Amino acid sequence: MAAWGERLAGVRGVLLDISGVLYDGGEGGGAPIVGSVEALARLKRSQLKVRFCTNESQKSRGDLVGMLRRLGFDISEGEVTAPAPATCLILKERGLRPHLLIHDGVRSEFDQIDTSNPNCVVIADAGEGFSYQNMNKAFQVLMELENPVLFSLGKGRYYKETSGLMLDVGPYTKALEYACGIEAEVVGKPSPEFFKSALREMRVEAHQAIMIGDDIVGDVSGAQRCGMRALQVRTGKFRPSDEHHPEVKADGYVDNLAEAVDLLLQHADK
Structure with a gap:
């Protein structure tokens, strides 16, 4: 080197x-x-x-x-x-209304985004919010769309906290990609x-x-x-x-x- x-x-x-x-x-x-x-x-x-x-x-x-x-x-x-503000710009530019599978701590970034009658899904590091119920709801939204669009705020596998390694958003994004037969658009x-x-x-x-x-x-x-x-x-x-x-x-x-x-x-x- x-x-x-x-x-x-x-x-x-x-x-x-x-x-x-x-x-x-x-x-x-x-x-x-x-x-x-x-x-x-x-x-x-x-x-x-x-x-x-x-x-x-x-x-x-x-x-x-x-x-x-x-x-x-x-x-x-x-x-x-950071990916959340960048995602909001994309949603506005493309006229998209997301179903949000995100952490409550970042929800304020999407306050100005229309989430009624969603025509896409945004997934972020939801932490404890990654329940079966929440993942399945995101899956259902995507499967009901003729042209499903999934945005992933980053696609990391894991990160480190003081208590040890923690799963990041990537594994959950991969699950939705596999289940729906699509590829996420990564913002981040x-x-x-x-x-x-x-x-x-x-x-x-x-x-x-x-x-x-x-x-x-x-x-x-x-x-x-x-x-x-x-x-x-x-x-x-x-x-x-x-x-x-x-x-x-x-x-x-x-x-x-x-x-x-x-x-x-x-x-x-x-």
């Missing part, structure tokens, strides 16, 4: 995942990953542009930012690219359009940007497919086997966000 100076040269913008990079969720809001609060502060004091790119779908952007600020992070709502990572929207908001070209995340597929592969570089942190959902993934190789592996920031401040934008 090339030296860090070569791998990070020319980076002008940094996209950061949130869960598993900044903090691990859990009871009471979770806990910051060691060194991440100061690492973010150092990064934001630099000349590098910073934006947060998350698949968080249990909280509204406002609630997510409020929680992160209480944990000590310097972050504002306008710096966050690893969708190329989601990464491109974050780059546009940051006003940085793909070759000038780097993604830092804990997910070898959603973060690393998704970013690289858009022409970005990507670092994987050994925190959050990281598994040692990720470094030997048969198809995806990060541009570098670091112990945590603090190490990533050390390297970026030393080598980026050179």
Whole structure:
């Protein structure tokens, strides 16, 4: 693997995942990953542009930012690219009325969306809301449509909380895809359009940007497919086997966000 100076040269913008990079969720809001609060502060004091790119779908952007600020992070709502607001734009543009299989914590993002007589389904990380009854209702809505449309807010397999690994929305999306014989439209990572929207908001070209995340597929592969570089942190959902993934190789592996920031401040934008 090339030296860090070569791998990070020319980076002008940094996209950061949130869960598993900044903090691990859990009871009471979770806990910051060691060194991440100061690492973010150092990064934001630099000349590098910073934006947060998350698949968080249990909280509204406002609630997510409020929680992160209480944990000590310097972050504002306008710096966050998240799937719920992006989904609302798509629904409005296409005149779609969703049946919502989502967590109550993100429901406020859809307050301005017409949900009467649904002609599509939106599925997000509903947590305890993934009951048989709720899954079956979403299945019934889709099966009654001539051209069923399913939106999935991200498609992650699992994520890490302070109490351990938790199932993400992906397995439930897969169940509906299989049952209905359809393929979901993913709004969120690893969708190329989601990464491109974050780059546009940051006003940085793909070759000038780097993604830092804990997910070898959603973060690393998704970013690289858009022409970005990507670092994987050994925190959050990281598994040692990720470094030997048969198809995806990060541009570098670091112990945590603090190490990533050390390297970026030393080598980026050179």
